[in-house]
Amino acid sequence: MTDHPPDKPNPIPWPQWWRWAIVAVAALILCSCRGPVHQTGGPCPPPGPFAQMPEATLPPQAHGPPSPAPLVPYAPAPGGQTIPPAGAAPWIPPGLSPPWPADEYLHDGGDRGPQARVAPDWVVYGLDTEDTIAHYDTVDGQRIVQPSNRVSIYSPRFAAVRQVVTLEQKSQRIHLSGVHLPTTLVQHHWGETPRLGQQQLQARRQIGRDQLAAFRARHPGEILAGEVRLQGMHDERVKPSEAAADLAPGRSEAAELAWLAEGIQAAVAWSHDAAVQVILDHQAAAAVTDVDSIGVVYTVDQPPPNPKLQIVKTASTASVKPGETVQFTLYFDNVGNQVIGNVTIIDNLTARLEYVPDSAQCSLPSRFSTQQNEAGSLVLRWEITDPLEPDQGGVIRFTCRVR
Amino acid sequence: MHGHFRCPTIGDSLSQRPRAGWVGLAAVLVVLHSWAARAQQPEVHYFHHGIMPPGAIGGVQLQRGGPVAGFFQPVEITAPQGVSVALAENGLFVPPQQTPIKVGLLIGQVYRLRVVNIPFYEGLEVYPTIEVIDRLYAPPDQIWRFPIEVVITEEDLRLALEGKFVTRVVYLEDPRVALPAAKEVQGQGWFDVAPDRDPLAVADQLGRPVAILRLGARFPNNPLVPDPTFLFGSPPWVRFTSPPASEPGDLEARKQGPSATTSENAVTRAQGESRRPTGRTAHKGALAYGNQRVPTSLKPVR
Incomplete structure (x- = not known):
């Protein structure tokens, strides 16, 4: 029995489209909650030299009966150098990209977190630790921020959390609050000699009893302290790690000059007549011929303005222990077709990188300054004095001590 | 009865039904959004505790899978100047060596140490344990260059000799939240936590726990007689020279x-x-x- 006649519509005030909308939205939101990616069905890659080793096949280095099979990550080559075996890459979980795990690496460079931007008053916002950026002004008045690549250095550091507990019995003084001393007259007998008597004391009641076992801990107030150890770096030689030939723009074009010269010589040998070469505004002009005229018009194609600064960061080592130093190199090059000015390069060092004073060097005239950051390290800033012409660039070096 | 039943007009149905639908849709969206936000930030529920017996945490770590079973994680044990440390081998302790010593320990196993030549406590010995609960993933050619650093301080030894129980949870610092302190000045950074706090949870909030060092006043009944229970079965280890x-x-x-x-x-x-x-x-x-x-x-x- 219902209160509504069958010819009336559904009394539920929600229309049909609304229900479908609820289902669609719920499915969309619930499907957006992603969990960790698990790859199933595939074999786990070999994790390393010692991993997945059952106890029955322990390495010979383990104590016990020696085994003739040496288990080492690297085998010595005949020349004495250690050569990593083929495929001896560190194990990485499927679906992730190196470097992994991130907490074992020191990162510097790039622009993590909020994107860095420069205000009209030259204040830089969004500059997090580890960030390395460069900003510059273009001819048409734009101010562009260009982050560098990120450098990862393997440098794990350990700390400890200590807890001291003690099972200690709580001491308590138990004493008597009074005695029950019945005092009675000592009967005196005239014929007896006086004697002394000692009344034993009897406890009136027991004051109390506490349970034992209470914990007590020590909390020494040691804190970490920092130290500044200086080390100068004025080596002008090009380090092998800097790989300038691969990074500096124009090198590859310069390397091709030999092939170009060979081609030019071949062209000269094949053509017996010299031709007119027209240069307009330092650019080779192209000839435009027309069948209706006898003249030749030379023109220069002006490419669209494309200001662009390339900044590349490298480190002198791929792994470093605390206390050691690492040298960073920054390559900045104008790879666009316009002159750019007010080129400023900023490196916000992470907490574990300590800038070695007076180690900063720049191949171009610049103003160098430092500023404390929130991580306890420094923000390094280079302001290039002169504008950068196209295909012009420079190199910056500085040294950091790993904390 | 008709006085209590109001027949809705066409205008009411057009004005109230969409309004109720939109209100309901908004409420459901808010609830679902809150659920989704909560699902993306799950509450941390620690499965392990620092007061668990030696070997329990590492054993569970092994059950999680991954390249940890059978891996000899390099560990560098450092003690004060003059202190010698020995590990157990075949049920007996090997001759003590001056620290630092570098050994490869299995993850999930408990290794009993023998610490002798303690300054100002001549003749007394401490038998701490080390449990490696996680490993590092160093480059293949530098596995031994970056061991887990387990530091035994002189104060730890003194506290253990006084009958106190010291737990040190060694963790790998998160480089983005690490303290800007130089390690070479004061050695490994550490700090104390209160007895009512879990040192494992605190270490997990600051980084990745990798090893647990426990020091107490426990002493073997007879050091010359093998005691598998005291030595946790003398698990194998790798010696680095x-x-x-x-x-x-x-x-x-x-x-x-x-x-x-x-x-x-x-x-x-x-x-x-x-x-x-x-x-x-x-x-x-x-x-x-x-x-x-x-x-x-x-x-x-x-």
Whole structure:
């Protein structure tokens, strides 16, 4: 029995489209909650030299009966150098990209977190630790921020959390609050000699009893302290790690000059007549011929303005222990077709990188300054004095001590 | 009855039904959004606790899978000057060696140590335990260069001798939240937590726990008699040796490969000799195996 006649519509005030909308939205939101990616069905890659080793096949280095099979990550080559075996890459979980795990690496460079931007008053916002950026002004008045690549250095550091507990019995003084001393007259007998008597004391009641076992801990107030150890770096030689030939723009074009010269010589040998070469505004002009005229018009194609600064960061080592130093190199090059000015390069060092004073060097005239950051390290800033012409660039070096 | 039943007009149905639908849709969206936000930020529920018995945490870590089973994680044990440390082998402790010593320990196993020659406590010994609960993923050629650093301080030994129980949870610092302190000044950074707090949870909030050092006043009944229970079954471990360099400038020569002298030194040290290299030059690391020596990495010995 219902209160509504069958010819009336559904009394539920929600229309049909609304229900479908609820289902669609719920499915969309619930499907957006992603969990960790698990790859199933595939074999786990070999994790390393010692991993997945059952106890029955322990390495010979383990104590016990020696085994003739040496288990080492690297085998010595005949020349004495250690050569990593083929495929001896560190194990990485499927679906992730190196470097992994991130907490074992020191990162510097790039622009993590909020994107860095420069205000009209030259204040830089969004500059997090580890960030390395460069900003510059273009001819048409734009101010562009260009982050560098990120450098990862393997440098794990350990700390400890200590807890001291003690099972200690709580001491308590138990004493008597009074005695029950019945005092009675000592009967005196005239014929007896006086004697002394000692009344034993009897406890009136027991004051109390506490349970034992209470914990007590020590909390020494040691804190970490920092130290500044200086080390100068004025080596002008090009380090092998800097790989300038691969990074500096124009090198590859310069390397091709030999092939170009060979081609030019071949062209000269094949053509017996010299031709007119027209240069307009330092650019080779192209000839435009027309069948209706006898003249030749030379023109220069002006490419669209494309200001662009390339900044590349490298480190002198791929792994470093605390206390050691690492040298960073920054390559900045104008790879666009316009002159750019007010080129400023900023490196916000992470907490574990300590800038070695007076180690900063720049191949171009610049103003160098430092500023404390929130991580306890420094923000390094280079302001290039002169504008950068196209295909012009420079190199910056500085040294950091790993904390 | 008709007075209580109001027949909706067409205008009411057009005005109230969409309004109620939109309100309901908004409420459901808010609820679902809150659920989704909560699902993306799950509450941390720690499965392990620092007061768990030795071996329990590492055992559960092994059950999680991954390349941890059977991996000998390099561990460097450091103690105060003059203190010697020995590990158990076949149910008995090997001759103590001066620290730092570098060994490879299995993850999930508990290793009993014997600490002797404690300053100002001559004749007393402490038997701490080390449990490695996670591993590092160093580059293959530098596994031994970056061991887990387990530091036993003089105060820890004194506290243990006084009957207190010291738990040190060694964790790998998150580089983005690490303190800007130089390690070479004060050594490994550490701090105390209150007894009512879980040191494992605190370490997990600051980084990744990798090892647990426990020191107490427990003493074996008879050190000369094997006690598997006290030694946790004497799990196997790997000994790492670093033969000393003869000249400070022969680093390049050592890069060219092992020599007969260095091999002999490696074997000598592998047999438990407590001689400590005193040179400050970089040494070639080696794994001791019989009469062979296999170079692994370069490490400056302090």
